[in-house]
Amino acid sequence: MKTLRVVCALFWLGCGWCAGDAACQNTRQHLAALEKTLLLLQRVRQEISYRHTDLALLFLRLEQEGLAAGESFRGLCPLPGLTRPERDCFIECFSGLGRTEAEQECQRLAFYQERFTLFLQQAQEHARPQLELSHKLGFAAGLAAAILCL
Numbered sequence: 001m002k003t004l005r006v007v008c009a010l011f012w013l014g015c016g017w018c019a020g021d022a023a024c025q026n027t028r029q030h031l032a033a034l035e036k037t038l039l040l041l042q043r044v045r046q047e048i049s050y051r052h053t054d055l056a057l058l059f060l061r062l063e064q065e066g067l068a069a070g071e072s073f074r075g076l077c078p079l080p081g082l083t084r085p086e087r088d089c090f091i092e093c094f095s096g097l098g099r100t101e102a103e104q105e106c107q108r109l110a111f112y113q114e115r116f117t118l119f120l121q122q123a124q125e126h127a128r129p130q131l132e133l134s135h136k137l138g139f140a141a142g143l144a145a146a147i148l149c150l
Helices: 002-051 055-065 084-095 102-149
Strands: none
Touching (some): 002 055, 002 084, 002 102, 084 102
16 A cells, blocks of 8 residues: 555656646747747848848748748738737738738838737746746645645
């Protein structure tokens, strides 16, 4: 019976650690999605402002580089890991792309870049303590459950 309790305690410790690790991975995925979105916005804005590139050709080039996937900018799906407001902003940004002149598009993309920069800053502020504490809290929860088993 004692062996079973020890195994149960170790199981709960492992589960707590894994729960903390999952929270860290979700946070890292969210930050990576925001950074990739900012990179995509910056690249599109540069191409439109400096080269006045055709959007269809630009989309194909970005698709080859792995920054975009789909049929066109209007049908571009938000990256996994973005929150609901960030996905809505992403869809709003890219669904309206190509409907105005290059100068207006650049101003519009600058606005969305600022919004996503703010999203990233908020996510980073929220992520710091979460990344530091996730494993510790998961381990502590697992330890508490393990002690109850003993």
